[in-house]
Ligand SMILES: Nc1ncnc2c1ncn2[C@@H]1O[C@H](COP(=O)(O)OP(=O)(O)OP(=O)(O)O)[C@@H](O)[C@H]1O
């Protein structure tokens with residue numbers, strides 16, 4: 001187990017640069033998630049850490065050891081793959097024992113450790129099953145036990161849950177997270193499922209086109225996205241063009257959004273002065289039109305809505321023609337609203353402003 | 360960090376091996392066909408080929424024989440496949456033995472057995488003579504077409520059967536519901552869909568016929584054929600000017616490559632994808648139709664399996680010179696082999712096991728490199744592996760003999776024998792060995808490596824066990840073909856290196872059929888044992904494609 005340090009990692013295939021300088025220090029014992037759309041370089045970064053791809057530039061350290069040039073089989077990383085990658089001709093016991101045998105552990109120790117880890121993943125007693133005789137969830141648990149039993153310095157997981165069905169996925173999240181907390185193994189987890197990322201991680205890195213756009217604790221990234229891209233990728237966000245008016249004293253600046261004035265925090269200064277307002281759907285209030293809109297309020301009409309039990313989600317078309325997604329939670333007065341109703345939405349004070357170029 | 364080692368290194372090694380032992384001798388043959396008596400560039404060889412009537416006649420005969428046998432094989436194979444796929448015939452299980460019969464009965468023995476039935480001293484011939492009836496000459500066109508058809512139709516049969524079994528019956532019904540009569544439905548709907556498979560197998564038959572040596576030399580007699588002529592020119596020109604044998608070999612290479620090129624060009628484009636649908640229900644036949652159809656199919660099957668029986672009988676039959684005393688039994692021929700010819704069996708076992716061992720190791724390695732560790736060398740390897748397909752055994756033998764008798768590399772006869780047997784089977788061995796490889800995901804290897812096992816040991820620990828079924832099939836099929844190999848080894852062998860097929864060939868040439876039969880039975884036995892063991896004990900699937 002160790003701290004993992006990535007320093008200016010770059011990777012090019014021919015002329016295309018798929019990683020454009022990734023640097024990050026990941027503290028020992030952290031559950032670190034790489035989140036990003038398809039093709040942004042998550043797998044490539046993971047395979048560089050594992051040693052299957054060598055970076056064009058940059059270094060990888062485990063603690064003080066520079067392992068950039070160490071061969072994959074000497075790195076002591078554990079890997080869990082999307083397709084489980086179990087050895088189909090070996091039973092569960094031999095699969096889990098594989099890495100221990102490679103380390104020349106005594107058979108007594110192997111006999112002790114394998115059942116211990118199978119117990120941990122909830123598969124005690126299934127030692128003699130073949131992978132083909134198990135369900136997807138069980139196979140992924142075997143893969144997890146096989147990777148953890150060697151007590152890896154770093155555990156790498158590339159979309160390990162994407163082959164499972166929805167309910168199993170939620171269940172496996174808990175299995176993985178609680179094992180990780182128990183063993184305190186530094187873990188890099190790749191996913192493009194934001195819900196998974198938010199639920200499991202100590203830290204999230206949102207990647208875009210070979211760069212880390214923003215990094216931080218899940219709640220922090222959710223509440224304070226530094227770019228429009230991050231706000232859309234982590235949770236959902238309404239993005240509306242805004243015009244900067246003036247600085248406020250308390251760090252709350254004033255902007256013109258369509259034909260109203262809105263106050264909020266500026267996350268980053270735009271070089272060209274063009275901004276986007278980020279408004280989370282749950283931070284927007286909605287009511288039947290009873291008066292003309294005042295400051296911070298806009299007028300619109302409900303195009304459609306979905307009642308989802310404890311919350312209701314509205315699709316509002318503003319007077320300017322823009323779409324707005326609004327969510328309300330268990331409020332009596334909004335339950336009377338219906339399609340076609342004219343409404344007033346109030347943006348509130350929790351909105352953020354980011355440069356338009358960051359979308 | 361050395362990522363080149365070991366896979367890049369191994370790729371280069373395989374490449375060098377193929378370049379030296381396949382490309383170099385073949386290029387040598389092509390090259391020498393343009394070298395005249397005086398050692399300078401000349402087209403004399405080709406001029407002789409085109410102006411002396413006998414060479415052109417041999418080329419024509421070869422092509423005509425190829426066309427005719429392809430046609431007869433297609434008719435026979437498709438007919439039998441239709442019958443087996445569509446009708447409920449009583450002996451359907453025996454049909455499944457047919458592909459085995461092709462493996463177990465070497466071409467030479469098949470030719471020999473039919474000579475023993477229809478030849479100058481044949482069973483039936485003598486019967487006709489005794490009855491005072493004239494019997495048509497078996498040697499020449501009739502014998503060639505007859506024996507080659509019975510030997511090669513199985514290729515078409517298997518391809519057509521596989522295509523028919525994969526054929527969706529609902530398509531056929533769709534055709535019928537359009538208002539056409541059942542027979543025309545068959546013609547219009549079913550036949551075009553199995554046509555690519557039939558054409559592909561027909562082309563294989565064609566290349567087998569034009570490259571064939573064993574049946575040709577046993578039966579052609581006064582019909583000049585390219586392969587026989589190539590062989591004779593090598594035997595008679597041994598040590599002399601190699602221009603003419605090179606020219607003949609070059610013509611043969613061009614002919615086969617041309618066919619392969621056509622196949623790649625036109626067949627790969629017409630690849631009908633048939634989703635496995637409902638298979639056609641079998642129809643139960645009644646009355647004279649039943650008799651005709653199952654009788655016809657039964658006859659084909661009996662004729663296919665008969666050579667093994669004839670040879671077995673012949674090996675126990677009393678003979679004086681060429682005359683066989685059918686009905687009088689003896690163990691004399693086997694005793695003679697025991698007393699004098701054990702070395703022949705030893706040679707066969709020695710060469711075949713070396714060739715099989717080397718060939719299978721090479722095929723396993725190369726298939727792994729080609730599927731899993733592709734590099735800049737892979738396309739070149741792919742092409743080099745196609746080369747053995749373009750040459751007949753005779754030509755390969757000549758190429759190796761010419762290439763390594765003198766010049767920068769000189770190899771002994773025994774090594775050349777092993778090499779020839781191994782190289783001929785290599786492309787198929789690679790195909791067999793890689794059959795499972797595509798289903799093994801790369802992440803399995805990466806899992807093993809990340810668990811601390813270096814790449815080469817990972818290959819042995821994880822990949823090799825998963826490749827095992829394909830490797831076993833490759834081993835058995837390589838063994839079967841190397842034990843039966845005649846056309847290349849008969850060109851290369853030196854005194855004391857006779858194998859079973861070579862010995863059989865020599866005995867047939869001297870018309871000593873009974874003694875040849877005893878060797879033939881031993882030859883078939885040596886082939887049969889691993890096949891039987893593989894199928895029954897190891898459950899190897901030899902004919903999965
Ligand atoms: N061996 C390679 N050669 C060339 N390009 C590659 C190679 N491997 C990956 N790439 C490219 O690098 C980019 C990043 O790939 P990567 O597999 O890291 O994406 P990812 O974020 O894991 O995507 P996904 O979510 O789809 O798995 C892609 O554009 C891909 O096409």
Ligand SMILES: [Mg+2]
Nearest residue numbers: 042043044158
């Ligand atoms: Mg990926």
